[in-house]
Amino acid sequence: MTALACAALPWLAGCAGRQSALAPAGEDAAALHTLFIVMLAGAVVLFVLMNGLFFYLTRINPVALPLRHARLLMAVGGILFPTIVVGTLLVWGLSLLPDQRRPGDGLRLHVTGEQWWWRVEYQPADGGPPVVSPNEIRLPAGQRAELALTSSHVIHSLWIPALGGKMDMFPGRETVMSLRPTEPGSYRGQCAEFCGASHAWMAFEAVVMEPAAFEAWLAAEARDARAPATPEARRGADIFAREGCGACHAVRGTDAQGSLGPDLTHVGSRQSLGAGRLGTGLEDFATWIAHVDALKPEVEMPAYDHLSEPERRALAAYLKGLE
Amino acid sequence: MSEEHAPRPEEDRREFAEETESLWRVTFAPALWALHFLACYGLVSLACARGLFPIGATRAGLVGLTLLVLAGIAWLGWRGFRQWDVHSTGRRANPGGHAEDRHQFLGHAAFLLAIISFIGVIFVSLPLIMLEGCR
Numbered sequence: 338m339t340a341l342a343c344a345a346l347p348w349l350a351g352c353a354g355r356q357s358a359l360a361p362a363g364e365d366a367a368a369l370h371t372l373f374i375v376m377l378a379g380a381v382v383l384f385v386l387m388n389g390l391f392f393y394l395t396r397i398n399p400v401a402l403p404l405r406h407a408r409l410l411m412a413v414g415g416i417l418f419p420t421i422v423v424g425t426l427l428v429w430g431l432s433l434l435p436d437q438r439r440p441g442d443g444l445r446l447h448v449t450g451e452q453w454w455w456r457v458e459y460q461p462a463d464g465g466p467p468v469v470s471p472n473e474i475r476l477p478a479g480q481r482a483e484l485a486l487t488s489s490h491v492i493h494s495l496w497i498p499a500l501g502g503k504m505d506m507f508p509g510r511e512t513v514m515s516l517r518p519t520e521p522g523s524y525r526g527q528c529a530e531f532c533g534a535s536h537a538w539m540a541f542e543a544v545v546m547e548p549a550a551f552e553a554w555l556a557a558e559a560r561d562a563r564a565p566a567t568p569e570a571r572r573g574a575d576i577f578a579r580e581g582c583g584a585c586h587a588v589r590g591t592d593a594q595g596s597l598g599p600d601l602t603h604v605g606s607r608q609s610l611g612a613g614r615l616g617t618g619l620e621d622f623a624t625w626i627a628h629v630d631a632l633k634p635e636v637e638m639p640a641y642d643h644l645s646e647p648e649r650r651a652l653a654a655y656l657k658g659l660e
Numbered sequence: 661m662s663e664e665h666a667p668r669p670e671e672d673r674r675e676f677a678e679e680t681e682s683l684w685r686v687t688f689a690p691a692l693w694a695l696h697f698l699a700c701y702g703l704v705s706l707a708c709a710r711g712l713f714p715i716g717a718t719r720a721g722l723v724g725l726t727l728l729v730l731a732g733i734a735w736l737g738w739r740g741f742r743q744w745d746v747h748s749t750g751r752r753a754n755p756g757g758h759a760e761d762r763h764q765f766l767g768h769a770a771f772l773l774a775i776i777s778f779i780g781v782i783f784v785s786l787p788l789i790m791l792e793g794c795r
Binding site: 416420423424427428431432434435 | 790
C-alpha cells in the first residue's frame with residue numbers, strides 16, 4: 338500500500354504547472370478549485386460508504402433486512418439524501434456564479450478568436466486609444482479585468498485554467514468574462530472549443546504582472562516599433578518589405594499595415610511565437626518563417642521556404658529585434 | 661363457456677373510461693413541471709435577450725407561478741396518495757390484475773411522479789431566485 342502510494346506520488350506533479358485548474362493563481366480559479374475539491378472529497382466518501390454498505394450486506398452480514406428498515410433505507414438513502422445533496426450543491430454553485438460574472442473594475446480587453454491565433458486589444462482605464470498586442474494576454478494582479486470576447490470565423494473558447502473558467506467566443510456575438518488574477522506569473526491559455534486543424538496549437542501565454550509593471554509594459558506596447566539596430570536586422574527589414582509580409586502583418590511605424598495576421602510591432606518581446614507554438618529564440622523565428630504550414634496545419638500564412646538560410650536568419654534577427 | 665367469463669362490454673367500457681382518466685392524471689404533475697420549466701427559461705430569455713419585459717417583474721411573476729405550480733403538484737400528489745389508498749388496504753404494491761389494483765397502482769404512480777416533479781420545480785426555480793438580473 339505504501340509502495341503504491343509512493344509510486345503514485347510522481348503523478349501528482351501533473352496537478353501543478355502553468356496550465357492547471359488545480360494550481361489556481363486567481364480568485365475565480367480558486368473558487369472553482371474549492372468547489373472541485375469538495376465535490377471530489379464528497380464523491381470519494383459516498384463511494385466508500387456505498388461500497389462498504391454493499392460489502393457489509395452481501396459478505397459480512399448477509400441477512401435479509403426487516404422490511405421496515407429496507408423501506409427506510411430506500412426513502413432516506415434513495416430520495417431524501419440525494420435530494421438534499423444535489424440541492425445543497427446547486428445552491429452553493431449558484432451562489433458562486435455571480436462572482437464569476439462580476440463586471441471588471443479597470444482594464445478592459447477585446448479578444449477575437451482567429452484561425453488559429455488571438456487578436457487582443459487593451460482598452461486602458463484612462464480612456465486612451467486601444468493597444469494592439471496579439472497572442473498574449475497580460476493582466477495586472479489584484480484587479481478584475483473584463484474580457485469582451487468574439488470570433489471572426491468559427492466558435493472558439495478562451496480558457497486560462499490557472500485563472501478561471503472558460504468562455505465561448507462566437508462570430509457576430511460578444512460574450513464577457515472577467516478575471517481577477519492574484520499571483521504574478523506566466524500561465525498558459527488554450528482554445529477549449531474544437532475550431533479546425535490547428536485547434537490544439539491555438540494557445541497563448543497569460544502573463545500576470547504587478548500593476549506598476551503592467552502599466553509600464555502597456556505604455557511600451559503602445560509605442561511604434563523600434564528601428565532595426567544591426568546590419569543583419571536592417572537586411573531583414575528589407576526582406577520583410579520585399580516579400581510583402583506587410584500585406585498581412587502590421588509593424589506600426591513602418592509601411593507594413595496589414596491586419597489579416599497578428600500585429601508584429603513588438604513580436605520580439607512576446608513569450609511565445611505562433612500563439613504558443615514555439616519559443617522565441619532566433620532559431621524559432623527562422624523555423625517558423627520556413628515551416629509555418631508544418632507547425633500549424635492549414636494555416637493561412639504561406640511557408641517562406643524559398644528564402645535562403647541567411648535571408649531567413651536576417652528576417653529572424655529583424656523580428657526578434659522588434660521588442 | 662362459464663358465466664363469469666361471459667363478455668360484459670358495458671361494464672368494461674365504464675371501467676376502462678375511469679382508468680383512462682386516471683391514466684391521464686398520472687401525467688399531470690410531470691406536465692406541470694415541464695410547462696413551468698418552459699415558462700421560466702422562455703420568459704427569462706425573452707426578458708434578457710429580447711428585452712420584451714423588465715427582468716425584475718419577470719422574476720417576481722415566475723416566483724408567483726412557481727408557488728402556484730407547487731400547490732398544483734402538491735394537490736395532484738395528495739389525490740394520487742388517496743387513490744393509492746395504502747392506509748385502508750395496507751397494500752403498497754398492487755400486482756393483481758383487477759380493476760381496483762389498477763386504480764390503486766395508477767394512484768401510487770401519480771403520487772411518486774408528483775414527488776419528483778415537486779423537487780424538479782424547486783430545482784428549476786433556484787436559479788431564478790438566486791441569480792439576479794440577466795448576467
